[in-house]
Amino acid sequence: MEISSIINxxxxxxxxxxxxxxxxxLVLAGAGSGKTRVLVHRIAWHIQVDGVSPHNILAVTFTNKAATEMRGRIEELLNISARSMWIGTFHGLAHRLLRRHAKQAKLPESFQVMDSDDQLRLIKRLIRNLNLDEAKWPPKQVQWFINAQKDEGIRARHMVETGDFFQRQMVAIYKAYEEICERSGLVDFAELLLRAHELLRDNEDVLEFYQRRFRFVHVDEFQDTNTIQYAWLRLLTEGRDNLFVVGDDDQSIYGWRGAKIENIYNFQQHYPNHKVVRLEQNYRSTGHILKAANSLIANNDGRMGKELWTDSGDGELISLYTAFNEQDEAYFVVEKIRQWVNDGGMRSDVAILYRSNAQSRQFEEKLMSTGTPYRVYGGLRFFERMEIKNALAYLRLISNRHDDASFERVVNTPARGIGAKTIEDIRLLARGQGISLWQAALDSIAHGQLSARATNALKGFMNLVAQLEQDAEEQELFEKVKWVVEKSGLIELYKKEKGDKGEARVENLEELVNAARMFDYEEDNEENLSELDMFLAHAALEAGEMQGDAYEDCVQLMTLHSAKGLEFKLVFLVGMEEGLFPSQQSLEDPGRLEEERRLCYVGITRAMEHLYLTHAESRRLYGKENYPRQSRFIREIPVEYIQEIRMRANVSRLVTSSVATVSSLQTGTFKLGQRVRHAKFGEGVVLQMEGEGAQERVQINFHDVGLKWLMLSYAKLEVL
Incomplete structure (x- = not known):
């Protein structure tokens, strides 16, 4: 390939x-500026121009989807296979390292990866074992504490003893958690990164091998790296000028989960011979959208600075709508979407972006009432569904009997007469002897420590697992998965579940078999993993990225955090109010407020052609009625880029005595936003009207009972 074909x-x-x-x-890549193209072409340049072997290149992304896209683009550009290249997520590459060097990483070769849900279940069991009150020591808070320490590279033994009782107890739980994970051969997501860092740090020969191997290291979304990820990268590139990072300090929005925007700034100190290149030409959005985004983000201090621009014209002004309340806001948005579809637009080109998940309900209700298909992006994902996790637990036990999380998950699923007391007795023995639950169950049976009924039930379960392994040993992966989901009793269990839910669970298990059939197994993988273990690792690492119904033409609903990296022709940025966006917690913290502003910048730059900003004069949220001020983020956009939409003059309708009985207003104007009283439902606000004559009806949001449609000829409403 000629050089010109790479850069033309x-x-x-x-x-x-x-x-x-x-x-x-350091490539500062603005939104929509082609950062993936630059990464791929930089790798191609190394291979074609610098003569570097693909074997000597490392590329790190944040999602499996991005890694797959990068591999595909490299193969298309260079006409080579990228299968053997080290291109993947931080977690995926760390997992690959640990599989290859399990002994040096002080892990059993058969270690299993826990996803977030399995980790939480393990922590819940641990809290019970320690006789702690879950109300005082919430498992999710403990999970957050443990993961946060690992993200900073801190083990329980590193934590300094303080006089703070809460801190001491958290450290004690963390220590007990580490012990049970070590005993069971379990590794959580945060542990993958920490253990991989320790592997390189503590084994000079391993570090030198990978430093020699990876002549060039590439990182996508560098602004989202946390402490341990950056430390891992620095070890691999220590003493070398070979780190190529692409990021955008203006799109750093994950500080709440450990991302460090400082990594971009520190890069310039840690790599003094670095070069900075700014990508400012935007290929996504129109001029007015980009000018609004530039004006907004300019209010943040300490930026490295860049100015997005486009040569595709200014396009439409940004539309601003002030709603009466959240129902009116949802009504307006859905009506605009219906107009878009009637004019030939695709629903899948439309996104409703909000700051809080709690905001989605109003839009979902309105979309459902109008028969508009929609999808809540980031809903329950495939590998996180209960029935899938149950099937995977059986498969994990086949591979590793000492996987406590899997044992506890399915020992009585389907129900086989193993009660809570039996499981608790096994837990106590495991904890006392420092052994796995499986071994504790074997010992309990051998020493006659359980009732005859419990012993028989437990034997039945353990024999089932052993038989599943034996029967499936010579089968292909998909046959093995199919055999396990059938013989474990899961299919039969969910077929008995009434309604559509049981049918959906069975369909999901069938889809798991299909996923195994389609799984791309590399026999000569460097980690020497069996096909089953590769598939189980794939399931754990992919959890959170498989979405249902993605192919359907439907409106996309999502939080602003979920929207990063996506783009839509028509975007509604809703709930633009002080205390909601920016959030209440950020109003007193300048650092958090700047991250909220970056989040707004991300939201604005998702829009390709049309952008609507909406806010409400009153909003009932979390059970309270609020009268918020318009968001400062709206006020920070110059007025020349905004057009206000005023709907109120067009939403009133004359109501005469022949079509309604309204005690205080027989022939006046009935308007949206009007306050009324009903004898049974109390006070409320008029949201919609439809129909004519005797069929005319009105939708009212009552303070006490919520939304109601009432026939005007019978309602006997009093106007307030």
Whole structure:
């Protein structure tokens, strides 16, 4: 391939980034500026121009989807196979390292990866074992504490003893959690990263091998890296000018989960011979949208600075709508979506973005009432569904009997007469002897410590697992999965479940078999894993990225955090109010407020052609009626980029005595936003009216009972 074919399709700034001599580079890539293109072409440049083997390149992404896309683009650009290249997520690559060096990482070769749900279940059991009150020591808070320490590279033994009782107890739980994970051969997501860092840090020969192997290291979404991820990267590139990072300090929105925006700033100190390249030409949004985004983000201090621009024209002004309340806001948004579809637009090109998940309900109700298909992005994901996790637990036990989380999950699923007391007795023995639940169950049976009924039930379960392993040993992976979901009793269990839910669970288990059939197994994988273990690792690492119904033409609903990296022709940024967006917690913290502003910047730059900002004069949220001020983020956008939409003059309707009985207003104007009283339902606000004559009806949001449709000819409403 000629050099020209690598850089011809790039703009000037992209060419500079791609063709720079081998050195550490920080590419500040604005929203929609083609960062993935630059990463892929930089890798192609190393291979074609610098003569580097694909074997010597490392590329790190944050999602499996991004890694797959990067591999596909490299293969298309260079006409080579990228299967053997080290391109993947931090977690995926860390897992690969640990599988190859399990002994040096002080892990059993058969260690299992726990997803977030399995980790939480283990913590709940641990809290019970320690005789702690879950109300005082909430498992989710404990989970957050443990993961936060690991993200900072801190083990329980590293934590300094303080006089704070809460801190001491948390450290004690953390220590007990580490012990049970070590005993069971279990590794959570945060542990993957921490253990991989310790592997490189504590084994000089391993570190030197990978430093020699990876001549060039590439990182996507660098602004989202946390402490341990950056420390891992620094070890691999220590003493070398070979780190190429792409990021955007203006899109750093994950501080709440450990991401450190400081990593972008520290990069310049840690790699003094670095070069900075700014990608500012945007290929996504119109001029007015970009100018609004630039004006907004300019209010943040300490930015590295860049100005997005486009040569595709200014486009439409940004639309601003002030709603009476959250129902009126939802009504307005859905009506605009219906107009969009009637004009030939695709629903899948539309996104409703909100700050809090609690805001979605109003939009969901309105979309349902109008028969508009929609999808809540980031809903329950495939590998996180209960029936899938149960099936995977059986498969994990086949691979590793000492996986406590899997044992506890399915020992009585389907129900086989193993009660809570039996399980608790096994837990106590396991804890006392420092052994796995499986071994404790074997010992309990051998020493006659359980009732005859419990012993028989437990024997039945353990024999089932052993038989499943034996029967499936020579089968192909998909046959093995199919055999296990059938013979474990899960299919039969969910077929008995009434309604659509049971049918959906069975369909999901069938889809798991299909996923196993489609699984791409590399026999010569460097980790020497069996196909089953590779599939189980894939399931744990992919959890959270498989979405249902993604192919359907439907409106997309999601939080602003979920929207990062996506783009839509028509975007509604809703709930733009002080205390909601920016959030109440950020109003007293300048650092958090700046992250909220970056989140708004991300939301604005999702829009390609049309952007609507909405806010409400009153909003009932979390059970309270609020009268919020318009968000400062709206006020920070210059008025020349905004057009206000005023609907109130067009939403009133004359109501005469022939079609309604309204005690205080027989022939006046009945308007949206009007306050009324009903004898049974109390006070409320008029939201909608439809129909004519005797069929005319009105929708009212009553303070006490919520939304009601009432026939005007019978309602006997009093206007307040």
């Amino acid at each position: 399709s790039l703009n000037d700034a992209q060419r500079i980034a791609v063709s720079s001599p081998p050195q550490s580079l």
